[in-house]
Amino acid sequence: xxxxxxxxxxxxxxxxxxxxxxxxxxxxxxxxxxxxxxxxxxxxxxxxxxxxxxxxxxxxxxxxxxxxxxxxxxxxxxxxxxxxxxxxxxxxxxxxxxxxxxxxxxxxxxxxxxxxxxxxxxxxxxxxxxxxxxxxxxxxxxxxxxxxxxxxxxxxxxxxxxxxxxxxxxxxxxxxxxxxxxxxxxxxxxxxxxxxxxxxxxxxxxxxxxxxxxxxxxxxxxxxxxxxxxxxxxxxxxxxxxxxxxxxxxxxxxxxxxxxxxxxxxxxxxxxxxxxxxxxxxxxxxxxxxxxxxxxxxxxxxxxxxxxxxxxxxxxxxxxxxxxxxxxxxxxxxxxxxxxxxxxxxxxxxxxxxxxxxxxxxxxxxxxxxxxxxxxxxxxxxxxxxxxxxxxxxxxxxxxxxxxxxxxxxxxxxxxxxxxxxxxxxxxxxxxxxxxxxxxxxxxxxxxxxxxxxxxxxxxxxxxxxxxxxxxxxxxxx
Amino acid sequence: xxxxxxxxxxxxxxxxxxxxxxxxxxxxxxxxxxxxxxxxxxxxxxxxxxxxxxxxxxxxxxxxxxxxxxxxxxxxxxxxxxxxxxxxxxxxxxxxxxxx
Numbered sequence: 115x116x117x118x119x120x121x122x123x124x125x126x127x128x129x130x131x132x133x134x135x136x137x138x139x140x141x142x143x144x145x146x147x148x149x150x151x152x153x154x155x156x157x158x159x160x161x162x163x164x165x166x167x168x169x170x171x172x173x174x175x176x177x178x179x180x181x182x183x184x185x186x187x188x189x190x191x192x193x194x195x196x197x198x199x200x201x202x203x204x205x206x207x208x209x210x211x212x213x214x215x216x217x218x219x220x221x222x223x224x225x226x227x228x229x230x231x232x233x234x235x236x237x238x239x240x241x242x243x244x245x246x247x248x249x250x251x252x253x254x255x256x257x258x259x260x261x262x263x264x265x266x267x268x269x270x271x272x273x274x275x276x277x278x279x280x281x282x283x284x285x286x287x288x289x290x291x292x293x294x295x296x297x298x299x300x301x302x303x304x305x306x307x308x309x310x311x312x313x314x315x316x317x318x319x320x321x322x323x324x325x326x327x328x329x330x331x332x333x334x335x336x337x338x339x340x341x342x343x344x345x346x347x348x349x350x351x352x353x354x355x356x357x358x359x360x361x362x363x364x365x366x367x368x369x370x371x372x373x374x375x376x377x378x379x380x381x382x383x384x385x386x387x388x389x390x391x392x393x394x395x396x397x398x399x400x401x402x403x404x405x406x407x408x409x410x411x412x413x414x415x416x417x418x419x420x421x422x423x424x425x426x427x428x429x430x431x432x433x434x435x436x437x438x439x440x441x442x443x444x445x446x447x448x449x450x451x452x453x454x455x456x457x458x459x460x461x462x463x464x465x466x467x468x469x470x471x472x473x474x475x476x477x478x479x480x481x482x483x484x485x486x487x488x489x490x491x492x493x494x495x496x497x498x499x500x501x502x503x504x505x506x507x508x509x510x511x512x513x514x515x516x517x518x519x520x521x522x523x524x525x526x527x528x529x530x531x532x533x534x535x536x537x538x539x540x541x542x543x544x545x546x547x548x549x550x551x552x553x554x555x556x557x558x559x560x561x562x563x564x565x566x567x568x569x570x571x572x573x574x575x576x577x578x579x580x581x582x583x584x585x586x587x588x589x590x591x592x
Numbered sequence: 593x594x595x596x597x598x599x600x601x602x603x604x605x606x607x608x609x610x611x612x613x614x615x616x617x618x619x620x621x622x623x624x625x626x627x628x629x630x631x632x633x634x635x636x637x638x639x640x641x642x643x644x645x646x647x648x649x650x651x652x653x654x655x656x657x658x659x660x661x662x663x664x665x666x667x668x669x670x671x672x673x674x675x676x677x678x679x680x681x682x683x684x685x686x687x688x689x690x691x692x
Contacts, residue, residue, distance in 0.1 A: 157606030164610060 117197050125224045125424045131193050135215040145180035200225060203426040223424030228485040231418025238411055240555035242403040245395045253391050257378055264363035271328040272362045274308045278324045279361040284316060287352045297353060327359045408547045411554050412479055421478045431473040487546050494541055503537045596635040599627050603688060619685055623675045632675045642683035648676040
């Protein structure tokens with residue numbers, strides 16, 4: 115076997131293989147036997163027809179074709195070991211330049227190559243915005259609104275802050291031909307006057323019109339929708355709403371005190387509630403900030419690195435994205451074709467414009483992360499993993515026990531596997547992100563200095579355990 | 593009057609005849625219904641330019657069977673006369689052995 119390799123761009127290698135012609139003969143015989151096995155030849159039991167008979171019936175070409183297939187199945191792995199290649203995916207046969215002696219050229223994709231830039235030198239300021247008192251207040255106010263009760267206001271006309279129950283109907287004043295006049299058939303509705311958050315229906319500011327009305331009053335309100343209203347059907351049209359007030363109620367807000375804190379949840383006093391709100395807000399804001407921070411960081415690292423991957427990886431990524439999209443659409447009871455029709459794109463353009471760029475991005479991201487994980491020697495140990503899996507299993511056990519799907523042993527095993535895999539992934543990612551964050555924010559550097567001191571004190575500390583030891587040592591000293 | 597060109601109808605290539613050919617130097621033909629050993633011998637010697645040592649003749653009977661898919665339909669296979677011709681050791685009929 116003669117092998118010649120020529121590297122191509124995109125992490126691919128073209129391999130030309132030349133074989134001896136005797137080898138071909140052997141494969142021709144095998145191919146004939148295979149043809150005889152698969153087809154019925156009159157006068158012969160399947161697989162018993164001799165080479166000559168098969169050749170006369172099917173011709174040399176058919177046998178050759180079959181022989182080449184058989185040969186490639188055998189030659190390909192042999193070639194890989196001899197040429198010392200490590201493919202990252204299935205290779206393709208580029209061409210068969212001759213049959214006798216057999217000459218093939220394959221294109222073999224290699225593992226992607228990532229050269230990281232000096233990612234450890236990237237510094238980015240890590241400063242999550244602190245939670246302000248106003249934000250805390252806002253959440254607390256929301257809680258208070260939820261706990262509010264409405265008391266009848268008697269004959270008093272409605273004023274700001276009241277809850278007004280009305281029967282509402284609306285018609286278009288100048289309906290277009292063939293258009294139904296009614297927009298709102300008479301129906302009960304309630305408005306909290308001056309409520310900023312839920313004030314878009316039937317149009318923004320509508321509730322203000324109710325000020326001064328008391329129970330039993332009827333009022334006509336005219337309104338012309340602007341062109342850019344979210345109710346596109348009504349854009350630019352004028353409408354008349356008729357309200358009949360059925361009740362006016364005063365909102366009774368609970369006092370912000372320890373009593374309130376107890377009624378909201380199991381809090382000892384108001385301060386405890388406030389603290390809990392603050393910490394949960396902080397946690398949420400921090401995790402959002404972390405996500406964004408790391409995202410930007412990774413983008414920077416990608417910009418610095420050179421990444422080369424064979425085209426089949428990109429294709430796989432594209433398929434992955436498309437599959438996800440289809441699943442998402444299926445949940446909304448759509449299929450891809452309808453989705454494309456709605457977007458007014460054809461499939462090729464859609465893939466070109468949207469799928470390919472995002473596939474490229476995802477791929478480079480995952481390749482870079484993988485490389486960093488390698489470079490930083492990030493690993494999970496078994497104990498941690500099983501602990502985390504058990505914890506999640508505990509959280510889920512209730513729903514698993516109820517779900518009929520998981521009655522069988524096999525389904526349980528599957529679930530456990532999936533869970534373990536998912537948990538491992540999650541833990542690993544967490545660890546990696548954390549590490550990245552530390553490096554970029556300069557924390558890791560400080561830790562290394564600290565670790566060096568520790569190491570100086572305890573010289574027997576192996577370098578391999580450094581990763582595990584430094585964060586604690588660093589945080590205490592830094 | 594039948595000529596020698598009418599006597600041999602077609603060569604029989606089957607697993608059995610293949611074996612006879614390669615091991616026993618015998619070649620099988622389907623022949624005309626009223627052919628005799630002598631007529632077959634003359635015809636083979638003339639057409640293929642070989643020396644015939646022996647001719648065995650057998651009448652393969654007609655057979656009835658049913659069609660494979662629709663088992664109700666009966667099929668009739670007509671019978672034929674088969675001649676097995678033994679050639680001299682040095683002779684052969686290349687026609688039987690694949691494409692020449």
